[in-house]
Amino acid sequence: MGIKDRLKTGIQRNLNQRYIKRLLGIIAVKPVLYAYGKTFTSASDRYLNIFTIESLKKAYSGSSRPIGYGSLFVPYEMFYALGITPFLPEVMAGFTAGLGLAPQTLKEASSNWYSQDLCTFHRSASGAAELDLFPRPDYIITSNLACDAAQKSFYLNSLKYGIEKNFYLIDVPYRYSEESLRYLTGQIKNICMDICSKTGKKFDISMFEEAIKLSNEFRKWAIEVGSLRKILLNYPPYFNGLNFILPFHGLAGTKEAVVLYKEIYKDLKKCLDEQNKEGLDREKPLKRILWLHLKPYYRNEIFDILYKENCRVVFEEINHVCWPELDYKKPFESLAKKMLSNFLAGSIDNRIDVTLQAAHDYKADGAILFSHWGCRQSNGGARIIKDSLKKLDIPTLVLDGDCVDQGNSSQGQVKTRLQGFIEILNS
Amino acid sequence: MTQDIRNTENPDKIKDKINDIEYLFKNTLFSVNKKGTIGWFCTYTPEELIIAGGLIPVRIFGRKKIIKSESYFPINFCPYIKSSWESLLAAADNFRALIFTNSCDGMRRFFDIASKYLDKIPSYLLDVPHLKNRDSADFFASNAGDMKMFIEKLNGKKIDDKKIENAIKLTNKKRSLLKEYSRIFNKLSFLIDIPTYYKVMELSMISDPEIFMEDLEKYLVFIGNIDKASTKNGTSLKSDHSDYPAIMIIGNFIAEEKLWEMLSTMNLKLASEDLCTSNRYFEKQVETSDSEDLLKSIAERYLNKPQCMRMADLSSKLVEIENNIVKNNIKGVIFITLKFCDNMLYSFPLLKQRLNDMGIPVLYLDIEYNNFSEGQIKTRVQAFLEML
Numbered sequence: 001m002g003i004k005d006r007l008k009t010g011i012q013r014n015l016n017q018r019y020i021k022r023l024l025g026i027i028a029v030k031p032v033l034y035a036y037g038k039t040f041t042s043a044s045d046r047y048l049n050i051f052t053i054e055s056l057k058k059a060y061s062g063s064s065r066p067i068g069y070g071s072l073f074v075p076y077e078m079f080y081a082l083g084i085t086p087f088l089p090e091v092m093a094g095f096t097a098g099l100g101l102a103p104q105t106l107k108e109a110s111s112n113w114y115s116q117d118l119c120t121f122h123r124s125a126s127g128a129a130e131l132d133l134f135p136r137p138d139y140i141i142t143s144n145l146a147c148d149a150a151q152k153s154f155y156l157n158s159l160k161y162g163i164e165k166n167f168y169l170i171d172v173p174y175r176y177s178e179e180s181l182r183y184l185t186g187q188i189k190n191i192c193m194d195i196c197s198k199t200g201k202k203f204d205i206s207m208f209e210e211a212i213k214l215s216n217e218f219r220k221w222a223i224e225v226g227s228l229r230k231i232l233l234n235y236p237p238y239f240n241g242l243n244f245i246l247p248f249h250g251l252a253g254t255k256e257a258v259v260l261y262k263e264i265y266k267d268l269k270k271c272l273d274e275q276n277k278e279g280l281d282r283e284k285p286l287k288r289i290l291w292l293h294l295k296p297y298y299r300n301e302i303f304d305i306l307y308k309e310n311c312r313v314v315f316e317e318i319n320h321v322c323w324p325e326l327d328y329k330k331p332f333e334s335l336a337k338k339m340l341s342n343f344l345a346g347s348i349d350n351r352i353d354v355t356l357q358a359a360h361d362y363k364a365d366g367a368i369l370f371s372h373w374g375c376r377q378s379n380g381g382a383r384i385i386k387d388s389l390k391k392l393d394i395p396t397l398v399l400d401g402d403c404v405d406q407g408n409s410s411q412g413q414v415k416t417r418l419q420g421f422i423e424i425l426n427s
Numbered sequence: 428m429t430q431d432i433r434n435t436e437n438p439d440k441i442k443d444k445i446n447d448i449e450y451l452f453k454n455t456l457f458s459v460n461k462k463g464t465i466g467w468f469c470t471y472t473p474e475e476l477i478i479a480g481g482l483i484p485v486r487i488f489g490r491k492k493i494i495k496s497e498s499y500f501p502i503n504f505c506p507y508i509k510s511s512w513e514s515l516l517a518a519a520d521n522f523r524a525l526i527f528t529n530s531c532d533g534m535r536r537f538f539d540i541a542s543k544y545l546d547k548i549p550s551y552l553l554d555v556p557h558l559k560n561r562d563s564a565d566f567f568a569s570n571a572g573d574m575k576m577f578i579e580k581l582n583g584k585k586i587d588d589k590k591i592e593n594a595i596k597l598t599n600k601k602r603s604l605l606k607e608y609s610r611i612f613n614k615l616s617f618l619i620d621i622p623t624y625y626k627v628m629e630l631s632m633i634s635d636p637e638i639f640m641e642d643l644e645k646y647l648v649f650i651g652n653i654d655k656a657s658t659k660n661g662t663s664l665k666s667d668h669s670d671y672p673a674i675m676i677i678g679n680f681i682a683e684e685k686l687w688e689m690l691s692t693m694n695l696k697l698a699s700e701d702l703c704t705s706n707r708y709f710e711k712q713v714e715t716s717d718s719e720d721l722l723k724s725i726a727e728r729y730l731n732k733p734q735c736m737r738m739a740d741l742s743s744k745l746v747e748i749e750n751n752i753v754k755n756n757i758k759g760v761i762f763i764t765l766k767f768c769d770n771m772l773y774s775f776p777l778l779k780q781r782l783n784d785m786g787i788p789v790l791y792l793d794i795e796y797n798n799f800s801e802g803q804i805k806t807r808v809q810a811f812l813e814m815l
Contacts, residue, residue, distance in 0.1 A: 113776040115793075117503060117767050144557055148532050148737065151557070152773030155741055159777065169739040171563065174529045174554040183556075183566040347552075348539035371501065376769060379501040380536025384543050 003036055008099050015104055017132050021060045028057040042236040044263040048247060051256055059087050059135050066138035066199065069157060071150035072245065073342055074143050074170060075335040077211040077253030077326075078188065081204075082195050084139060089125035089157070090150065091246045092134065096124045097297035097404040105131065106405055119374035120404035122153040129157050136161055139195060143170035146344035147377040166198070174347075176340045184336035192332070208331035211253035215326055218252055221261035222321050228268045230361055233286050233312050234275035236267055240303060241316040242295045248319060284310050287425045290364035290394075291316040292355065292385065293371070293378050298406045301415060302399075309422045315362040317343070320354050348381040352388045359394050366395045366425045373402040373409075397421040441653060446623040448630075451649070455642045458635035459483055463523040465578070468511065468537075469530045470707045470735070471555045473571055473725045478594035478636060479586045480578035482523060486632035487511045488682055492797060499540050503767050505533040506796035507680045512537065515545060524549040524581050526574065530737050531770055551577040557739045559730050567726035575722070591721045595713045601636050604643050605709035611650055613755075616696055618653070622687040624697075628705050629682060672758040672815045673698035675751060677778070679735075679764055679771050680704060685799040686763075693805075695812055699755040701748060707733045736770040744774070745781050752787060759815045760789040761808070765796055788814060 010023060027036060033050055040046040058064040068084040070076060072091070079086045096102045102120070105127035110116060112130050114123050128134055140163065142154040151169050158167035168191045173180035196203045229241075244264075251257035280286065289306065291313045296302065306313065323341040326334035339345065343354040359367065367389055371379050379398075386396040399417060402408035449456065464485040465477045477484040489511030496509040496516070515525075525548055527538040538552045554570045556563035575586050605628070612624045627646075631639055674695045680703045690697065700706055713728040715721060734744050751757070760782055764771040775791060782789045790811040792804060 113779050113791075115772040115775070117793075118769060118772050148769045149773070151739060152736075152741075152770065155739070156773065156777060159742070164742065169557060171557045171739070173556075173566070174535075174552065179566065179569045180554075183562060186562055187558075346535075347542075348536065374503065374769075376501075376504060376532040376767070377536065380504060380533060381539060382501065383499050384539055387543075 003039060012100055012104075015101060015131065015133065017060070017134075020133065024053065024057040024060055028053050041238055042267045044260060044267045045236075045238070045243070047260055047263050048244070051260070052246065055085075059085055062135070067135055068139040068141055069134075069137040069154060070140075070250070071142040071145075071154060072249050073145040073339070073344070074141050075188070075252070075338050076250050077208070077215045077331075078192060078335060079141070080214075080253040081207040081211040081331070082192060083199070083201065083207070084195070086250055087135060087137065088246065088250050089129065089134060089154070090121045091250065092128060093121040093124040093404055094245075094297040096128060097406070098299075100298070101128075102298070102404050103407065105133070117374060119147070119149045119372070120402055120408070121372075122149045124404050126153050126156065129160060137163065137166075139163070139166045139168070141168045141170065141191065143172050143339065145170075145172045145339060145342055147375065149374075168194075170339065172339050172342075172345055174345070176346070180340060181333065181336055184339060185333045188335050189332040205331070209328040212326045212328040212331055212334060214255055214258060215253045216328075218254075218257035218261055219321055219323070219325065221258060221265055222248065222319070225261060225264050225268060226315070226319065226321065228265065228272055229315055230363075232268055232272045232275065233280055233288070233314070234271045235312060236271055239267075240295070241313065241319050242291065245294070245318055284426075287311040287365040287422070288314040288363055290314065290355070290359050290362060290367040292367060292369040293375070294318065294403050295370055296401055296403050296406070296409060298404070300406075300409075301411065302418065305415060305418050306422075309419075311366075311422060311425070313368075314364065315358050317351070317354060317358060320358060322354065344377065348384050351381060352385060355385060356388060356392065359389060359392060364394055366397070366421065368397045368399055368421070370403070371398050371400045373400070373405070395421070395424050442618055442620075445618050445650060445653070446620045448623055448626050451646050452627070452630055452639075452642045455630050455634045455639045458638040459485055459633065464521065466515075466522040466525045468526075469528040469534065469555075470703050470732070471528045471530055471729050472526055472553060473574070473729060474636075475591060475594040475598050475713065475725055476571060476575050476578060476586070477526070478597060479590040480575075480582050481584065481590075482578070482582070483635050484632075485522070485634075487514060487525075488629065488633065489514045490797060491517055499544070500536070505531075505537075505765060505767055506798075507765055508533050508537045510796050512540065515541065515548075519545050519548050522548060524551065524577075526550075526577075527552045528555050529553070530555060530735065531768070533768075549577075549581060556730070557737065559734075559738065559740065559743075564723060564726045564730055567730060568720065568722040571722045571725055588721055591725075592715070595715060595721065595725070597636055597640075599712045601631060601640055601643075602709045602712060604640060604647065605631055607647060608643065609705065609709070611647065611654070613698055615650065615654060616698075619650070620687075621691040621697055622684055625682070625684075625687050625704065628708070632704075632708065671696040672812065673756050675699040675701070675748075675755065675757045675760045677701045677748065677760060677762050678703075679768050680796075681763055681765070681794075683794065683796070683799050685801055686794070686804070689801055689805055690808070693808060693812060695808075699751045699757055701733060701751065703735065707735060736774040741774055741777055745778065748778070749781070749785065752785065757787065759811065760787055761792065761811070762789055763792040763794060766793050 037046045037050050064085040066084050067087050068079055069089055070086050076086055096105045102124050105124045108130045109123040109127035114126055140154050140158045142150050144151050158164045170187055247257050247260050289311050322343050323338040343350040369382055382398045389396045464483045466487045467484055474484040491513035493509045493513050496513045500509050527534055529535050541550050553574050556567050579586055612619050671694050682704050711728055711732040713724050715724045
């Protein structure tokens with residue numbers, strides 16, 4: 001049994017916060033962490049996984065308070081500028097799937113009256129919170145971007161932890177207008193000021209300047225990575241762009257995000273150089289896939305099937321840099337612009353514009369929209385997305401499944417539908 | 428109103444007359460073809476602006492069976508939205524335009540679908556904030572201003588303050604009448620059937636407001652006379668519901684006639700409600716003063732009315748519910764939601780816990796729309812009532 005499997009089994013058998021802390025205490029020691037890092041083939045994957053473990057250790061140890069829960073699409077630059085250690089329950093829900101803990105966390109959520117019709121990212125995270133698996137938050141900052149679920153489940157968390165007064169909802173307007181920008185900027189500013197008054201810290205503009213400069217630097221490298229991928233087909237083994245949602249969102253504003261994206265760039269550049277030098281030694285041409293929404297975070301065959309069938313996921317919409325360069329002199333307004341620029345805010349047209357542009361830029365032969373059970377905001381637009389891509393003669397597979405709950409996804413059906421789709425691509 | 432009421436009349440006959448909606452509201456029932464109509468969906472839509480634009484606001488109830496709609500929306504999607512879309516696919520021409528709100532993820536996507544596949548009918552989405560404070564009221568007022576411009580463009584006519592003021596007065600009056608009707612329904616629940624009560628509520632949302640109010644005013648006088656006569660002259664109209672437990676219904680867009688009929692046959696007194704099809708629609712007036720910005724007054728009313736679970740502050744929603752429970756001496760709560768309504772579903776764990784603390788039992792039901800499985804639900808409600 002390898003180190004990852006041993007970790008999984010250990011935590012499945014001892015599902016409590018004390019054990020998690022103990023485990024992190026063991027694994028985050030340099031030699032063990034080094035051995036763990038060696039199990040990853042690329043430098044970027046290695047860096048990401050080691051950094052994640054170190055961050056989790058800090059969050060769980062209590063040495064880096066205050067801790068703030070955040071939903072995926074809030075601007076994390078503000079967390080770092082305010083000295084708050086972010087903790088992302090939705091991403092942790094992905095970990096519950098990967099570690100095989102979701103059956104237990106989902107069961108706990110159900111026993112606390114969370115309906116089975118709700119999104120399993122939020123249900124699993126809420127179940128984990130009910131089981132006291134997460135470090136206790138001091139603040140919770142969430143938004144209505146991109147869905148209703150985050151603001152509600154995070155609000156319930158704030159009541160559970162008795163910190164309702166430290167719960168903040170960033171209410172992102174539907175349209176991008178001067179009025180919307182003013183409303184959103186005011187909210188972000190008020191939240192920051194309120195947190196400063198609660199922590200007793202003076203508002204420090206230089207911290208915001210630093211976070212925003214780092215965010216811009218990370219953004220620059222993320223765009224560079226995207227550019228490489230427009231021509232890259234020779235990916236490192238096990239590379240999956242959908243593994244980077246944590247750094248892409250949760251690390252924006254840190255030097256670690258900059259280092260990581262430079263590493264990704266170096267890894268992919270090396271592969272591209274090999275591709276340019278040696279060519280792609282293949283009988284059949286590779287098919288280029290655009291991936292929409294997320295993926296299952298438990299062990300599954302989807303990407304193996306795609307790889308074996310000569311399909312490469314050339315881009316994921318979640319990795320699209322949709323916001324402009326931020327102005328460090330206007331931190332609140334810049335972060336408001338970042339949120340308003342999110343293609344999942346407002347009309348489906350924003351998402352379609354990004355999808356069609358990506359399909360064009362990455363020369364997609366087909367698109368797969370992973371239809372995660374209970375994700376109303378994404379699945380409700382599936383028909384329009386499919387019809388829009390069809391106009392470009394790009395077939396779309398709307399693949400029903402569940403990112404977190406393996407029991408809610410039929411592997412056989414997924415396989416059959418994928419194979420049918422691949423036949424269409426090859427016809 | 429030509430019906431004459433004498434206290435000597437058979438109580439069953441009186442009850443029949445009180446519940447004869449087709450007769451009592453016959454003018455209302457044929458009112459909407461006279462002017463242009465704008466279809467709307469959510470109680471956060473300021474009807475005042477539609478009326479000020481000389482149009483009739485008609486709430487879309489989506490009475491069609493879901494068939495074609497399935498190919499536009501995923502299987503686990505709001506059944507009210509799917510049914511409304513089915514209705515629009517069948518008869519969108521009935522409307523000059525459609526006004527949506529960003530009340531939830533489902534509605535956002537519904538607007539997208541309507542804009543793409545029903546492009547001959549102008550559609551507008553009103554952005555409703557999730558927060559309740561001064562800044563959000565200003566923002567909502569500004570959005571209401573955009574909605575006003577949409578209606579002006581549609582009609583080619585300016586909407587001035589005078590028109591808005593008149594529309595506010597009219598809509599406020601309708602709210603007062605509906606509130607009075609709700610009060611009488613609670614008092615005379617043994618005479619007014621539950622389906623009748625909700626049918627009147629539905630008519631208030633789908634009819635010409637002036638004609639509806641004329642009918643409702645007459646109806647209230649008619650019921651008032653019966654009440655007075657029975658109080659004055661003895662026991663012929665005494666309630667046989669006095670021993671029934673007082674129940675509160677909490678839900679979303681619940682407009683299921685079969686459910687209302689089923690409940691009216693059961694031993695319960697519907698004493699309070701928190702629904703998109705009743706009190707969330709008519710409670711709270713728009714308060715204006717000469718110096719005020721009318722759009723701001725409208726915005727404040729809508730943000731502070733009995734709120735939908737979509738709003739950020741669920742705790743103040745719980746306070747609303749708790750106050751209703753205490754005021755109406757509620758013995759049990761039926762929480763009934765249309766399937767796949769995330770905002771409702773997330774509110775339940777919190778509500779359940781709070782009701783437990785208050786010692787109030789709650790029954791959880793989730794239902795489809797226009798596809799009511801009576802047998803199963805009746806058994807569950809009966810068991811719940813027996814427990815009370």
